[in-house]
Amino acid sequence: MSDEHGPLHVQTPLHASAEPYSDETLAALRQDAQEIIGRYPQKRSALLPMLHLIQSVDGYVTGRGVQFCAEQLDLTEAEVSGVATFYTQYKRHPNGDYTVGVCTNTLCAVMGGDLIWDTVSEHLGIGHDETTDDGKVTLERIECNAACDYAPVVMANWEFFDHQTPESTVQLVDDLRAGREVRPTRGAASVCGFKQMSRVLAGFTDGRADEGVGAGAASLQGLRIASGEQQFTRTPAAAEPAAEEPKEQQS
Numbered sequence: 001m002s003d004e005h006g007p008l009h010v011q012t013p014l015h016a017s018a019e020p021y022s023d024e025t026l027a028a029l030r031q032d033a034q035e036i037i038g039r040y041p042q043k044r045s046a047l048l049p050m051l052h053l054i055q056s057v058d059g060y061v062t063g064r065g066v067q068f069c070a071e072q073l074d075l076t077e078a079e080v081s082g083v084a085t086f087y088t089q090y091k092r093h094p095n096g097d098y099t100v101g102v103c104t105n106t107l108c109a110v111m112g113g114d115l116i117w118d119t120v121s122e123h124l125g126i127g128h129d130e131t132t133d134d135g136k137v138t139l140e141r142i143e144c145n146a147a148c149d150y151a152p153v154v155m156a157n158w159e160f161f162d163h164q165t166p167e168s169t170v171q172l173v174d175d176l177r178a179g180r181e182v183r184p185t186r187g188a189a190s191v192c193g194f195k196q197m198s199r200v201l202a203g204f205t206d207g208r209a210d211e212g213v214g215a216g217a218a219s220l221q222g223l224r225i226a227s228g229e230q231q232f233t234r235t236p237a238a239a240e241p242a243a244e245e246p247k248e249q250q251s
């Protein structure tokens with residue numbers, strides 16, 4: 001990011017990596033790790049949810065978290081780090097309470113995602129993978145979230161905000177920073193914090209999975225057409241392409 005918006009990454013506080021976990025935290029982590037590992041025939045397969053577990057405690061993948069995963073899964077720290085740096089959902093520096101992702105993949109981009117990104121980035125004064133000074137919002141450009149039928153889409157801690165505009169997204173980040181409740185368009189009734197969301201991704205339910213609307217009407221319509229329950233009909237505009245301009249006669 002340019003100098004006007006500060007450094008690309010907030011420096012990792014050394015204490016979070018260098019200080020060992022307290023006995024109490026370590027005991028809880030070990031208990032959760034055993035539950036996660038028990039879901040898989042091979043220990044090493046548990047690494048992805050284990051990294052989410054670390055984020056649910058530390059707020060990002062700390063050095064001590066890497067060490068803990070390696071010990072629990074009989075891996076080297078290099079192997080754990082190799083995975084943690086491959087996937088963008090794993091943070092290597094402190095993350096905000098809310099990850100706000102603006103989809104700038106092709107469809108969302110042309111439907112307004114690029115404009116939303118420019119507006120929100122300027123409003124917050126931060127760029128991709130940067131966090132506001134109050135530690136509330138980390139802003140990300142994100143790839144397609146399989147919600148193209150609701151483009152342009154914005155995610156807050158992976159909850160959907162459909163059909164967004166620059167104004168609605170600015171309102172969203174202002175509400176999140178002010179601690180006001182926001183309501184996703186589909187799915188859970190509210191947006192939880194980054195650590196709680198990370199614990200859910202580690203496989204520990206918070207009881208909110210069945211809240212709200214799951215698949216929306218636009219997504220279900222495609223399924224009905226695919227199953228033959230509904231006929232595919234083109235809209236008049238799509239069925240009747242505009243008449244071509246008459247070509248000039250070649251002499």
Ligand code: FES
Pocket residue numbers: 103104105106107108109143144145146147148151153
């Ligand atoms: S392009 Fe944005 S959700 Fe698919």
